[in-house]
Every structure is written in C-alpha cells, then in structure tokens.
Amino acid sequence: MSDDAPDQESKTEDPSQKKLDDAHKKGDVAKSQEVTTWFMLLGSAIVFAMLSPWASTEMSQSLSLIFANADQIDVEGSGFTDFFNGLAFSLIGVATIPLLVLFVCGILANLVQHRPVWSVEPITPKFSKISPIGGFKRLFSADALVNFGKGLVKIAVVGAVVVAICWPERDRLDTMMTADPIMILMDFQEIGIKIFMGVLAVVTAIAAADFFYMRQKWWKRQMMTVQETREEYKQMEGDPHVKGRLRQLRQERSRKRMMAAVPDATVVITNPTHFAVALKYDKNMAAPKCVAKGADAIAFRIRELAKENDVPIVENPPLARALFASVDIDETIPGEHFKAVAEVIGFVMRLKRPGGGWRPSA
Incomplete structure (x- = not known):
C-alpha cells in the first residue's frame, strides 16, 4: 500500500485516448458485477412471470403421463433408454427459452457498461494469479474488504425485503400445502413476482452505486503521470502515421485560412x-x-x-x-x-x- 500510494498520487493527468484504447484491448474495462446481477435478476423475473405457467403446464403434463402409465414403462434394455431420452428432451425443451433469455441478459449487462471486448489477456494464466503470496494479498486487500462489505449489505437488505414481502403472506403459506396444485402454482407465482419486484428495486440502487464506484476506480487506475504523458506524446510524434495525419490536418487548416x-x-x-x-x-x-x-x-x-x-x-x-x-x-x-x-x-x-x-x- 505504501509503495502504491505515491505512484497513484503522482498520476495527476487524465488518461489519453491511446491509454484508454490500450486498456480496452487488454480487457481492462469498467465493469460492475452488480449490474450483471441486476440483468440476470431481470431475466429471471421475466422468465418467472411469463414462462412459469407454460413451463409448469408442460412439466405437469409430462409427469402426469409418466405417473398415469407408470406400469407400462419398460425399465429394461432399450425401452428404459428411450424413456429416459424422451424425459430429458422434454426438460431441455422447457429450459431452452429461459436459458436463452438469461444468455441475452448476460450479454446486455456487458454491452451497457463498455464496448465489446475481444481479448484473451484476462484469462491468460499468470504466476501472480496462482502465487500463494499474491492470493493472500488479494484476499486481505482493500478491494476484498469492500467486496465483502458489499456482500453483507446486499444479503441483509435483500433478506429484509424478502421477509417484508413474505411476512404478510405467512397465513397463505401455511395453508398452501393443503391447497389444490393449480392454486399452489398461482399463489407461488404471485408471491414470487412480488419478491422479484422488491429485490429488483433494491438491487437497482445497489447496481447504480456500484457501477459509478467501479467506473471511478477504473478511471483513477488509467490516469497518467506527467512523465507518462510526455513519453506517449513523443511516441506518437515519432509514429509516421500520426505525423502524416498531423501534417494533413495542418495542411487542411492552412488551406481553409x-x-x-x-x-x-x-x-x-x-x-x-x-x-x-x-x-x-x-x-x-x-x-x-x-x-x-x-x-x-x-x-x-x-x-x-x-x-x-x-x-x-x-x-x-x-x-x-x-x-x-x-x-x-x-x-x-x-x-x-x-x-x-x-x-x-x-x-x-x-x-x-x-x-x-x-x-x-x-
């Protein structure tokens, strides 16, 4: 920490566009995991609200057929294999649309935070990632403590929201086990939607605050010292493409004047x-x-x-x-x-x- 502080304090210059582009190529972008969590929750809420009746109907019909014809199912040889494959395909068919919705939400969660990144550097094996000393430092670093604190706050707040929503429904939950299966599904869907809405409202505030925090932290990490700015300027001046472009701009301005x-x-x-x-x-x-x-x-x-x-x-x-x-x-x-x-x-x-x-x- 003491070695990093002077270095960070000396970074007084805003990052150049080249510095930002280089960071993007390396996969170093501003990203909040809470935003990803928010999108996944949103996708889950959409799936739960719109597809759970259909999925429940499909699964109940498949299971009803199985229970009604349990005595006719061949559990030996190829008959059991065919039965198992049919059941597996039914479950996959039910799960395909929800998985696609969550996949799209995962992509959107990244696109709203930064441009598409095509880099293998973040997943490239590095000794510092497997070093016990490096792992110990990361485990007890300031970032780890902040993430631990965020996790505790999120669990406490989300748990309070779930309790606040479920507590008024406690009588209905007590009688749910003796109700008709169709009524159980309807009650479960209604309470589930309320929980999703409450949790989404809380996670929205958490995700917005975390996104701005992570972006500010990323921006500070990209800032440059005066010496770095001068060195980059010298490199750009020495680049024949840059020099040619600067010469062209000067000629255009001179021609306009x-x-x-x-x-x-x-x-x-x-x-x-x-x-x-x-x-x-x-x-x-x-x-x-x-x-x-x-x-x-x-x-x-x-x-x-x-x-x-x-x-x-x-x-x-x-x-x-x-x-x-x-x-x-x-x-x-x-x-x-x-x-x-x-x-x-x-x-x-x-x-x-x-x-x-x-x-x-x-």
Whole structure:
C-alpha cells in the first residue's frame, strides 16, 4: 500500500485516448458485477412471470403421463433408454427459452457498461494469479474488504425485503400445502413476482452505486503521470502515421485560412489555368503580400472564389509562375518582382476608379 500510494498520487493527468484504447484491448474495462446481477435478476423475473405457467403446464403434463402409465414403462434394455431420452428432451425443451433469455441478459449487462471486448489477456494464466503470496494479498486487500462489505449489505437488505414481502403472506403459506396444485402454482407465482419486484428495486440502487464506484476506480487506475504523458506524446510524434495525419490536418487548416483570404485580395494573377496567386495591397503596406496560391485544382478554386467576390483576375503567365515559385503564403513579394506587380496593381486600381471601365470578371 505504501509503495502504491505515491505512484497513484503522482498520476495527476487524465488518461489519453491511446491509454484508454490500450486498456480496452487488454480487457481492462469498467465493469460492475452488480449490474450483471441486476440483468440476470431481470431475466429471471421475466422468465418467472411469463414462462412459469407454460413451463409448469408442460412439466405437469409430462409427469402426469409418466405417473398415469407408470406400469407400462419398460425399465429394461432399450425401452428404459428411450424413456429416459424422451424425459430429458422434454426438460431441455422447457429450459431452452429461459436459458436463452438469461444468455441475452448476460450479454446486455456487458454491452451497457463498455464496448465489446475481444481479448484473451484476462484469462491468460499468470504466476501472480496462482502465487500463494499474491492470493493472500488479494484476499486481505482493500478491494476484498469492500467486496465483502458489499456482500453483507446486499444479503441483509435483500433478506429484509424478502421477509417484508413474505411476512404478510405467512397465513397463505401455511395453508398452501393443503391447497389444490393449480392454486399452489398461482399463489407461488404471485408471491414470487412480488419478491422479484422488491429485490429488483433494491438491487437497482445497489447496481447504480456500484457501477459509478467501479467506473471511478477504473478511471483513477488509467490516469497518467506527467512523465507518462510526455513519453506517449513523443511516441506518437515519432509514429509516421500520426505525423502524416498531423501534417494533413495542418495542411487542411492552412488551406481553409488561405481560401478565406481570397475574397479580400486585391488581385489574382493566373497562368491562366495551372497557377493562381492572390495578392493583397493597401496604402498602409510596404509591399504587396501573397494571401493565397495554388496549382491546378486549388488554382481553379481560387479563381472561382475571386469571381464570386468580384476580385480582379489578371492573366500574366510568367509573373504567375515566378510568384508561385518564389513567395509563400503571408509573405511579401520578392524585390525583383516589385516592378511587374506594381504595374498589375496599378492597372487594377485604374480600372476600379469611377469611369475606369473595370467590370467584375465573368
């Protein structure tokens, strides 16, 4: 305990998605056994309420036939084998549907708590699981004491609920043995449903509290130290797939910012089809600045945005190719292109003056 406490106290960072995914692959998930118990009780209640009359009828008919024809049953040789197989198949037929209901409830109990887990690690033999010292530590650990306490509370509460339900029915229970068999079954079903409902109500509260407790405990176990977070980040940065994805995200964000700047550009210089460079200039700027550039499909999109926002488009293939190769986004144009760009911008400014003859590009 003293060795674990400092380690747990140093885990101050929330677990990363990678840490959670790795835990899931190992079968380490948040799971409450009380939730599973609740679903199994629910399945049992459904079976008891809906199928017990049918099951009782089937079994009573089979047993009635056996008792009525007991003197005709061949108990020697193959006759007894056939009789036993027929009785076994009848019992299996009666038990099949209840077993299927409980099987489905068991699956649902896990699906509502976590994603499907396909891992053999939880059942892989480990020396620590068979070590006497390890078993002794688990037997007297804090988890074992908590589970023992939960078991005592559950037994006491459920027992109190059963007594509270059965005590008012004590007179009926006394006379049940002398009643007609059909009445016994009806009384038994009625009292049984009451018991199931009462127990389910109590187990619901227990299961909800235990689920949140187990999930909180699992979350704390997955928390990471600052050093673990840094190491994981370094590993992810070194992963070529992760680096490629990060590069793609950065390029997408950069492209979106670039396209958003095209409507505010002063002019777009084109190749005319292969390259497009959008420039922005105003009197407060020392030199024109490139706000967007692209080739082929991106160039086409820049031209389309320019047309939609009435940004002048000037075809100058040599200048477009030179600017595309020599200037990056958000950089001012190189000095050797000042004269050519100044002529283009001056031409655009003259066209924008009243009576200058400029019209939005078609």
